[in-house]
Structure formats: structure tokens, C-alpha cells
Amino acid sequence: MTKRFVLALLSLVISCPFCAAQTKVVDIVDNSTLKCAVRMSGRVELTESEVQGQNRTSFASHVSATNLSKYSIISMVTHTSIGNSLGPLVDANHQLDAFFAHDLEIAPGQTYTHEHNDNGEFITPVRKGAVKVAPAASSQVIFVQFADGSTCGDANDGRVASLMDTRADLLLALKGIDDAAKLGESEFLNALADKKTDRTGNAEGILNNIRDMQKQKGSPAAIEYIRSMLDVAASR
Numbered sequence: 001m002t003k004r005f006v007l008a009l010l011s012l013v014i015s016c017p018f019c020a021a022q023t024k025v026v027d028i029v030d031n032s033t034l035k036c037a038v039r040m041s042g043r044v045e046l047t048e049s050e051v052q053g054q055n056r057t058s059f060a061s062h063v064s065a066t067n068l069s070k071y072s073i074i075s076m077v078t079h080t081s082i083g084n085s086l087g088p089l090v091d092a093n094h095q096l097d098a099f100f101a102h103d104l105e106i107a108p109g110q111t112y113t114h115e116h117n118d119n120g121e122f123i124t125p126v127r128k129g130a131v132k133v134a135p136a137a138s139s140q141v142i143f144v145q146f147a148d149g150s151t152c153g154d155a156n157d158g159r160v161a162s163l164m165d166t167r168a169d170l171l172l173a174l175k176g177i178d179d180a181a182k183l184g185e186s187e188f189l190n191a192l193a194d195k196k197t198d199r200t201g202n203a204e205g206i207l208n209n210i211r212d213m214q215k216q217k218g219s220p221a222a223i224e225y226i227r228s229m230l231d232v233a234a235s236r
């Protein structure tokens with residue numbers, strides 16, 4: 001290896017500090033403006049590299065919400081923002097709804113963590129003269145519904161309305177399937193297979209899980225599960 005080649009290689013490394021992938025762990029800052037009894041925290045692991053004028057970023061996030069109230073949380077909407085060395089990278093809304101399942105509730109003092117471990121990359125052109133900034137992450141509470149019926153936040157926010165629409169669509173579908181089950185298995189199977197269009201598309205995803213359960217464990221198990229969901233909903 002010649003001296004000239006070594007010097008050229010050294011110059012390349014010095015002029016391209018981001019060429020090699022670098023991983024940085026960033027703490028999530030709670031940016032909530034609402035005075036809800038919920039504390040946001042967590043961390044984001046950002047891996048960045050710069051190749052041929054492009055920034056390549058992947059990340060894994062662990063967004064936590066701690067219930068500081070004396071009542072269980074049965075639904076919650078939060079918003080998280082993540083930025084890399086070039087600035088804002090991604091915004092994500094997270095929804096939790098335990099309306100049909102007690103085991104999804106966040107009990108007083110309990111911390112719920114939403115994890116994202118996607119290995120996909122965000123590829124962004126690096127502008128000439130771009131100034132690098134410190135990667136950052138923040139999260140905030142948009143809406144919370146507690147087990148005593150009280151709420152915190154704007155119920156008319158579009159993200160909250162989407163959650164409530166999904167809940168209403170799923171409740172209507174489950175009641176219809178349960179009524180059909182009382183008439184016989186063939187009626188139950190027809191009702192379960194009927195893919196009605198719901199307002200958000202999220203209810204259909206949950207019904208698909210029940211369809212898979214029916215195929216794997218049989219109709220009695222699926223019917224029992226549906227009725228347990230309806231029993232929890234009736235207790236709200």
C-alpha cells in the first residue's frame with residue numbers, strides 16, 4: 001500500500017465522518033401540553049450513515065406511558081416525533097383501546113410501552129452545506145379515557161374520533177355475529193365471514209384475528225372470545 005494511497009484514504013475518512021453507520025440512543029422528552037395524569041418517557045435508538053450524498057437512517061423506539069392516576073386507563077392516544085442529524089424524521093400516532101379487554105388496561109402506577117423495531121431505512125438527500133443537529137425525540141398525550149368515565153384531552157381530535165369510530169364499528173359487528181351464533185353454527189360462520197366496510201378499517205383487522213381463531217381453535221372458542229369482549233364492553 002503506497003503512502004499516497006494511505007493519505008488519500010485518510011482524507012476520505014476525515015471528510016466523511018458519517019459514512020460508517022453510527023448508532024445513538026436518544027431519551028424521549030415529554031412534550032405534553034395537557035395536564036393529564038400520564039407521564040411519557042422512553043428512548044429511541046437511531047442508526048445513521050451517509051452514502052453517496054444520502055442519509056440513511058433506521059431506528060427502534062420504545063415509547064412508554066406511565067399512569068399516574070388512581071384509575072385504570074382504558075383508552076389513550078399519543079403522538080411521537082423523532083428527528084435525526086438532519087432534523088425532523090418521522091411523526092407517529094399511537095392508539096391504545098382496552099374497551100373490549102381488561103388485560104389491555106393500564107393500571108394505576110403501571111407503565112405501558114409501545115415498541116417499534118422495524119429495520120426499514122429512511123433515505124434522505126443531504127443538501128450541500130447542511131448543518132447537522134443533535135438527534136431528538138419527544139412524545140405527548142393527545143387523549144386519555146379512564147375507567148371511571150372521565151377523560152382528558154380533545155375528544156373531537158381526528159385521531160381520537162378514529163379510535164372511537166373503530167370501537168363503535170367493532171361493537172356493532174360483534175353484536176351481529178353473537179346474534180347469529182345463537183341461531184346456529186352456519187349462521188355464525190356466515191356472519192363472521194361477512195366483511196362489512198368500517199369507517200377506519202381497523203375493526204376489520206380485529207375481526208380477521210377472530211376468523212383465524214375460529215379456523216385454528218373452532219367455533220366454540222371464537223364465540224366464547226366474542227362474548228367475553230362483549231361482556232367487558234357492557235361493563236364500561
